[in-house]
Amino acid sequence: MQPTSKKYGKKRKGRWDVIAEMDRRIVLISIAIMAVLFSVFVLILGFLLMPHVFYDQWIWKYYWGPVVADALDHPVSLNGIYAYEGYTVVSEITYGVILVFSLYGIYRLLRRLRIVVDWRFCGALMPYILFGPVGRVLEDTGYFKEPFVYWFISPFIYVQIALYALFFLMIGYYAENISKRRNWDKNCLISIVFLFVFTDVFYIILWFLGWGCFLYVIHPIVFLFLSFLAVIPVLCRWMKHGFLTVNTVLFSGGLLFLFPGLYLVGRWILGFRWGFSSGVRFDVFVVVVGLVSLITCVVYLVARRLGDDSRFAVYMEPLNMSMLFGHLLDGVTSYVSIYDPFNMGLPMYLEKHPASDVLMGIWGPLFPIVKFVLVILIVYVLDVLYREELRHHMVLIGLIKIGVVILGLSPGMRDLLRVTLGV
Template sequence: MTFPETERERLWTALVGGAAAVLVLGSLLLPDLVYARFVWQYFWGPVYADAHGAQCVAWANGAQQLGATWNACSQYAGPVAHPGYTLVSEVGYAVTLVGLLSGVVFLVDRLDIGDDFGLLWALSPFLFFGGALRVVEDADNALAGTGAASIEYPLNALFISPVIYFTVFAVTVVALVAAVSLARRGVVDRYEYPLVAAGGGLFALCIAYLVYLAATTAQVSLHPVFTVLTVAFSALCTGGLWWVTERFWPEVNAGTGYAGAFVVFAHAVDGVANVIALDWAQELGLPSDLYPKHPVNQFVVDVTGRFQPAWVTQRIGDAWPFLGVKLVAALLVVWLFNDEMYEENPRYTVLLIVAVAAVGLGPGTRDMLRATFGV
């Protein structure tokens, strides 16, 4: 059965196609400016460096030169990229996320699903799966020096941020369409059941593989205390904020209910995992504390270290304000999702909540599991 294309879909296709055309034509006509100093430096270069386990990569007249240290690439005249995120790349990913989200709205409209929060709960295992899949690549990267790595370049690029977002997105869409198809054919009562099973199964496979590596290699180790503490403190933060808002500011939760609490929990996981991994990893059994992976994390740590007394930093660390930032931001976002917004466009509202939760739970799960498996 075919569906006529709507005006909104044609507009979305034109905007996405136009943006892609600008980047392609700009890269062809102005390769040094558009490709090397924008696309490569902020988007592909970091992936390339991460995929090869390097600390930097330099664009040396088109030849990508890897470096073992952050300063090793400074000898080259061209742009230099490092693994991880920058403010420019994060803005680019945010714009891309909004575009993809709009496309998914058209998909759920065609499938006639997603007008309630059942879609959020059905997709929630995929949010955990995305973070766990990234840690699989982290673990494989830790094994690279031993010759035991099983995911080589260019395949490992599929599991590195931001490419992994598209990988998980594609897997999720395939699982969603398959689940809806099973429900329409009467194989299952509701599409949510096989969708949850698929996401939960993929997450379990990642964890099982990481446990196997921890049992069979010296580069990966198991420290379940990080997961226990992260989940426990995140649940405490979420429960405490739920009680406070329900008692003194009930309009915060009026438009989302428990879905809003899940969003707060997702960002609490990100905040708590960062605090524990950045400041308490050594005390909990790792050889050293981990380091920030995002510019916002690094900014918060730098500012706190600059203004907080040294004796306070020595006792409680300098990453703790990041948890407060995440919780306040999550509450403000949840507050924006009022009843009127849901009534006007329920599917877009539900998908937007899924996206907001993913922005917290994906990176948070990765940081939690990086510490849990010592990678």
């Protein structure tokens, strides 16, 4: 009989169990690698033998063509195949599958690093989440020049955001481990600050070289000030506690990208514009955010009133409230910008996503209502119905919730900023 752990009351894994588990992992990894290599081989073979089918009618029509159309703001064609701005059913399914596999890979990484995925972690990711819509709306204003503009069109902008976040996640992980072992060790802090200073120096060099990828270039002094604001959370954390955390470094890294974007958006709102605008509509921003905040507060107050029942108390948790706020923002913004229910004199906007377009085609308010109901159901399933079964998978649950926040807040904020800036 195998010995058991007194603390947990579970059987310890024997040597052969560990070997068998390693063998299974090796087999799964080998299968995944072979599948990827086979897919690449088929694609290359298809491009060589049947380029009109593989590239023109598939890659161009469903993936790359819409990106080019988005950058040029009009339909484009290649060898008689037209592509239009926005998503297609094929591209949405493809990106959804890629997202699922990416989330699984990130889940494995976070488990390995033993990072707690909760509201604090979501807060640390918030600058990256907001950088996405800010970058997209800057692209809508025509701020970026070719070919740099393609890097700020979906899905490539989300690829770069993921790379930035993973980079600062790893930097923060090692900074936390080192600084906790040696409290008040300045070397760790100096290394993080040096990374920000290196970014500033790199930007200054590009500025002096006249790097012309933008219609308006932020002055180096302004960029230095924004960079200093971004590093303040790291400095404050170290001065107060003597060590750094992965969330603090991750948060400051995101601010390094977000602050310049917010600065440019602010200049556009204040009247310094580098492209066409139908007029700044800050009133729409106030109405939408106010309405969404009101609905979210009502849900919170109802949950608090019924808080003695755990089935309702879960709707007071910050991460769940963020999910609700993000998807309400997306739904309400789409409805207001397309149907103009308050007669605010908005220009005509079109919905890019097929699913939401179908729902609003049936009835305008149906899209935000469906989003509201779906988030309520997701929270109920994860935190009430299967709470006990999922309590050993908190990293996965937290990651799923953050993914839900991103899927709502990112497109919602982008659409709201577009209407606000008049582009």
